[in-house]
Amino acid sequence: MRAVIADDSVLLREGITRLLAEGGIEVVAGVGDAEALLVAVEAHEPDLAIVDVRMPPRHREEGLRAAIEIRRRWPKVALLVLSQFVEERYASELLAAETSGVGYLLKDRVADVAEFLDVVERVAAGGSAIDSEVVRQILARTHRTDPLARLSPRETEVLALMAEGHSNGSIADRLFVSSGAVEKHVSNIFMKLDLPPDDKRHQRRVMAVVRYLNS
Amino acid sequence: MGDDPEPRELPLRVASFGPRRRDAPRPAVTAFRWLLHSFSAKRTWTASANLVVNLVVGAGFALATALALLVTLATAWVVGVGTMVRGGALFLSAHMSRFDRRRVERLGGVRIAAPSSPEPGAGASLRERQVAWGRATWLWPLSAYQLARLPAAGAAAFVAVGWWWATIACFVVASQPSGPVQIVGWDVGPMSLGAAGVAGLVVTGVAGVLAWPALVRMAMKLDAALAMHLLGPSRSGQLAAEVSRLSEARALAVTSAEAERRRIERDLHDGLQPQLVSLALDLGLAKARIETDPGAARAMVERAHEEAKQAARDLRKLVRGIHPSVLDERGIDAALSALIASCPVPVSVALDLPRRPEATREAAAYFVVAEAITNVTRHAGARRASVTIAERSGALHVAVVDDGRGGARQDPGGGLAGLAARVASLDGTFSLSSPVGGPTRIEAVIPCEP
Numbered sequence: 077m078r079a080v081i082a083d084d085s086v087l088l089r090e091g092i093t094r095l096l097a098e099g100g101i102e103v104v105a106g107v108g109d110a111e112a113l114l115v116a117v118e119a120h121e122p123d124l125a126i127v128d129v130r131m132p133p134r135h136r137e138e139g140l141r142a143a144i145e146i147r148r149r150w151p152k153v154a155l156l157v158l159s160q161f162v163e164e165r166y167a168s169e170l171l172a173a174e175t176s177g178v179g180y181l182l183k184d185r186v187a188d189v190a191e192f193l194d195v196v197e198r199v200a201a202g203g204s205a206i207d208s209e210v211v212r213q214i215l216a217r218t219h220r221t222d223p224l225a226r227l228s229p230r231e232t233e234v235l236a237l238m239a240e241g242h243s244n245g246s247i248a249d250r251l252f253v254s255s256g257a258v259e260k261h262v263s264n265i266f267m268k269l270d271l272p273p274d275d276k277r278h279q280r281r282v283m284a285v286v287r288y289l290n291s
Numbered sequence: 292m293g294d295d296p297e298p299r300e301l302p303l304r305v306a307s308f309g310p311r312r313r314d315a316p317r318p319a320v321t322a323f324r325w326l327l328h329s330f331s332a333k334r335t336w337t338a339s340a341n342l343v344v345n346l347v348v349g350a351g352f353a354l355a356t357a358l359a360l361l362v363t364l365a366t367a368w369v370v371g372v373g374t375m376v377r378g379g380a381l382f383l384s385a386h387m388s389r390f391d392r393r394r395v396e397r398l399g400g401v402r403i404a405a406p407s408s409p410e411p412g413a414g415a416s417l418r419e420r421q422v423a424w425g426r427a428t429w430l431w432p433l434s435a436y437q438l439a440r441l442p443a444a445g446a447a448a449f450v451a452v453g454w455w456w457a458t459i460a461c462f463v464v465a466s467q468p469s470g471p472v473q474i475v476g477w478d479v480g481p482m483s484l485g486a487a488g489v490a491g492l493v494v495t496g497v498a499g500v501l502a503w504p505a506l507v508r509m510a511m512k513l514d515a516a517l518a519m520h521l522l523g524p525s526r527s528g529q530l531a532a533e534v535s536r537l538s539e540a541r542a543l544a545v546t547s548a549e550a551e552r553r554r555i556e557r558d559l560h561d562g563l564q565p566q567l568v569s570l571a572l573d574l575g576l577a578k579a580r581i582e583t584d585p586g587a588a589r590a591m592v593e594r595a596h597e598e599a600k601q602a603a604r605d606l607r608k609l610v611r612g613i614h615p616s617v618l619d620e621r622g623i624d625a626a627l628s629a630l631i632a633s634c635p636v637p638v639s640v641a642l643d644l645p646r647r648p649e650a651t652r653e654a655a656a657y658f659v660v661a662e663a664i665t666n667v668t669r670h671a672g673a674r675r676a677s678v679t680i681a682e683r684s685g686a687l688h689v690a691v692v693d694d695g696r697g698g699a700r701q702d703p704g705g706g707l708a709g710l711a712a713r714v715a716s717l718d719g720t721f722s723l724s725s726p727v728g729g730p731t732r733i734e735a736v737i738p739c740e741p
Contacts, residue, residue, distance in 0.1 A: 130616070137620055161607060161616040165625035184603045189594070209632075217640070218633035 077200055081106045081121060082113035082139060084127040084159070087109070092126060097194040100227060108132065110142035117146055117153060124200045129159040140166055144287040147174070154200045158183045167206060175282045179205035179241070193215070198241050204285065205241035214239075215290060224288065226268045234261040239285045329504040334400065338511035341398040342444075342451050345514060348394070349444040353388045356437035359383055376437070381434070388433040388522050391440070395522075401515040403523045436521035443517055447510045454499065454506060461496030467487045544716035550709040551613075558609050566602040570595050608633075612661070621678065622647050623657050634664050636673050636693070643681035652737050655713055656680055656689045659721070661708045663691035663733045672696045673729075686719075687737040697729035710735075 083089045086108075093103045101124075105116040109132045117125055125146055129139040143155050154177035157170060167180045179199040185207070186192050195205045215232065224286060227235065230251075232285050235248045248255040260283075269287050271280045329335060359380035366376045392403045418727055424696040524532065558711035577591035611629065618626040624642055631638040647653065660678050667676045673695030681688050701707045 138615065161611050161615065161617070161629070163621070164628045167622050173614060182607075184600060184607065187600050187603065200596065209629075212367060213628040213632040216634070217628055 077101045077124065078104045078120065078122040079124040079126060079196075080104060080113065080116045080122045081126045082108070082110065082116075082131065082142070083126075084108045084131045084135075085128075088128075088183070088186075095186060095189060095192065096196070098189065099196065101196065105288070107209075110138040110222060113142050117150060117232045122153060124154045124156060124196065125198075126156045126158060129157060137166070140170065143169065143170060147178075153177075153197075154202070156181065156196060156199050156205070158186075162207045162210045162213075164210050164217065167210045167214075171204070171206075171286065174205040175285055176202045178208060181205060182209055195241070203241045206239045206285070208222075208236065208240060209290065211236040211239050224269075227265060231261050231265050231268070234258060235265050235284060235288055238262070238265075238281060239288055254257065301565045309530040311342065326501060332504070335507060336502040337400075338507045340431070341394070341511055341514065342448055342507065344394060344398070345440070345444040345447045348390070349441040352391075352437045353441035355387065356380075356384055356434050360434065381431075382435055384434045385532075391518055392522055395515050395518045397514045399511045401519065403519055405524070407524075432521045432525075436518065439521070440514075440517065443514065447514065451507070451510070454503070457487060458496050460501030461499065465492040527571060540716045541711040547709050547712035547716060550704060550712070553578070554706075554709075555609070555613060559593055561607055562609070563602060566598060566605065570598045570602065573598065618654060618657055619650065623653050626657055627660065627678070628660055631666055631678070634668050635674065636667060636676050638664065638667075639677045640677070641679045641681075643679075646684060648682065648687055648739055649736075652687055652739055655717055655719070655737055656687050656735065658713065659689045659710055659733065659735045660691055662710050663693075665706065666699060666731070666733075667691075667693045667695065670695070670699065673731075679702075682739060684740060685740045687735075687739055689735045689737070691733045692730055694730050696727070697725045697731050698727045699723060699725035699731050707733075 077100070079096055081089050081092055081096075081103055083092070083106075089106045089108075093106060096103055104120045106120055107113050107116050113125065113127060125143070127139045127143045127146075129137055131138045131142075139159075143157050146153055147155060151174075155170075155180040158167075158181055159166070159231065160183050162180060162182050170180055170274070171178055177199060179195055181192075181195065186194070199205050215236065224235075233251065234247055237250060242250070244255050244258045248258045251258070265284055266280050269284055271284060271287075323362070361381045363373075363377045367373045389405065391403065396402050573595040576589040577595065580591070581588040615626045615629065617629075623644075624640075627640055631640060633718045648656065660680070664676070664678075667673050673693035676691065676693035679690045699707070701711060707723060711723075714721040714735045714737060717737050719735055721733075721735045723731075725731040725732050
């Protein structure tokens with residue numbers, strides 16, 4: 077797998093490069109700003125772009141804009157957006173069009189090597205990954221609004237893990253329940269969120285997550 | 292006398308003359324209502340009362356002022372006594388003027404701000420007070436008012452009495468078109484009026500009665516204008532008050548920035564610094580033991596890893612607390628998400644903002660909510676909290692309410708005091724209501740328009 081990294085901190089760029097090498101991912105370019113990122117993606121057509129939100133020259137949200145631009149021009153490139161702070165608003169914007177092959181994580185997460193590599197793999201394979209911090213923000217905002225209010229606490233927990241891009245098996249491991257129980261929760265979630273059963277499983281999953289993010 | 296709660300001039304209250312809807316049924320009905328209303332309006336009668344009160348009070352006050360000025364002039368040459376007497380005289384007219392300001396407000400509906408007080412400190416002796424009052428040159432217009440008002444009140448009373456006399460005369464003469472007529476001491480003598488003459492007199496009399504409300508209100512307005520001119524603060528007084536208000540706001544802005552810097556310093560010093568030292572220590576120990584005791588070294592590295600992650604989390608929280616960048620980029624609504632997610636109790640948010648407020652004001656509103664939520668998290672023992680932010684009549688209204696145990700106080704140097712200073716530096720008001728037992732309500736009103 078080939079990746080491009082955009083982060084204005086050389087220290088972090090090198091750190092992530094080492095980290096990805098650990099997971100057998102080749103970093104074909106490391107750049108320090110959004111313009112260079114677009115050039116690099118055009119030149120290398122990588123499988124994955126890892127993008128920092130705040131980059132020169134204004135240090136505001138250049139990375140986010142670049143990520144949306146990449147999604148528009150090169151939809152096959154998976155995106156993993158990293159940020160010092162995560163905001164549900166940015167997550168909603170990033171995931172507005174499509175949630176497959178998109179991740180939005182706190183930068184801190186790189187410290188958990190194995191989990192971070194797991195997320196990279198998942199996003200590159202077309203999955204999605206939303207930071208649990210973002211999920212927490214969305215949950216706090218949608219406390220008493222339907223239809224998410226109809227979910228039981230356990231179902232909410234399961235949906236939060238789905239939003240983070242976990243498979244049913246992975247959710248079962250995390251919640252220490254059987255995968256049969258998780259499947260039951262998931263189908264309850266689909267039902268309570270009025271997601272029609274004729275959709276493909278993956279599609280409904282993404283829909284549930286989007287519903288969750290846009291509420 | 293700084294006892295007027297709002298040193299602000301309210302416009303003359305315009306009398307409302309009944310309902311003035313466009314679909315008013317008939318002009319005659321409208322006119323009748325108008326008349327009825329102008330007679331039944333409280334203002335008409337308070338203004339009438341003012342004619343009498345003003346004359347009586349004016350006579351007494353003018354006499355007192357004249358005497359005081361005479362004594363002042365007579366003793367002006369006596370060293371030591373002159374200033375004291377002058378102070379006493381001015382003090383007297385200041386108090387009489389306060390009465391008049393209240394009179395104009397109660398009877399005329401016009402609020403006049405008091406010029407600022409020259410009162411020396413509370414511990415000052417009577418002599419010191421009198422000297423301070425004697426030096427206060429702004430008091431002279433007050434004496435001028437006390438002297439000028441009597442003729443004005445007299446003229447108004449004279450016109451009013453003459454008005455009623457003439458009006459009554461019209462009716463009396465009209466009732467006795469022929470024969471000797473005597474009206475309040477005026478022997479009109481035998482008259483002979485035709486029907487047209489009688490009708491003319493009756494119409495004039497009715498017109499006199501009907502015009503009374505307008506006349507008496509006009510007199511009130513003139514009286515209020517004179518009082519406004521001489522009893523209110525001078526232009527330079529107003530500017531001085533504005534300057535002191537602005538310097539106070541500036542000092543508050545500096546204070547709140549200073550307090551914020553101290554808080555950041557404390558957070559870094561107490562939080563992050565020891566964390567990093569401890570992290571380095573654990574890694575140092577692990578390095579020392581890695582050959583001799585790999586198992587222990589591994590445990591230390593694991594601990595160091597956790598510590599490093601915790602430090603990153605804490606630093607993130609601290610940095611976001613200083614100023615969340617999403618606030619600039621997406622506004623207060625977006626910025627509130629992370630804030631309420633950090634609060635362990637459910638927080639409901641209601642925003643009513645037709646447009647984004649200006650950045651400093653938006654940030655102030657955000658930090659009011661942030662500090663309030665921090666308090667809810669730390670102390671309140673609340674089960675729920677609510678945040679409302681709305682723009683109404685040119686101001687941002689921010690309110691955070693929780694159902695916790697209350698008893699929150701605005702300690703000097705604390706977060707709430709810093710906020711109060713921040714809000715005050717923007718000309719806003721900040722209030723905290725937190726009775727023991729709750730609920731706690733933190734409110735800020737931040738003006739949005741100059």
